[in-house]
Amino acid sequence: MSFTAKELLTKRGVKLTSQRLVITEYLMQTYEHPTADEILAAVAEKLPMALSRATVYNTLKTLVDAGVIREVLTEPGRTRYDANTSEHHHFVDVKSGRIVDIPQEMLPDIQKVLGDKYNVKSYTVTFYGDLNEDSK
């Protein structure tokens, strides 16, 4: 099932503002896992008012806290954002910096592998390497 940005925000109990709407819409239509600065650059022209960096950070925090989007930490000190909130993993192409979603089904069930010893609530695996030229 897919929702529009407006439906998603309403469903998650987030008060609608044009900033939240535009940022959510942008993240829903990109597979790029952008940083806050990349989001700022991408949405700036879509809003009538100037958007400050602080507003972008605050908006992203609100959206993460509400479960609308999630943070992706694939590089130290650099937070990226993802509108795909389902459990999935990431592959980082170290040459291009491109980040690709890896569906959870592609990996063995790690929760089962760890057995009863660890009470796993959620997990993310990040793979680093380069993409095969033929598969692009």
Ligand SMILES: [Zn+2]
């Ligand atoms: Zn992702």
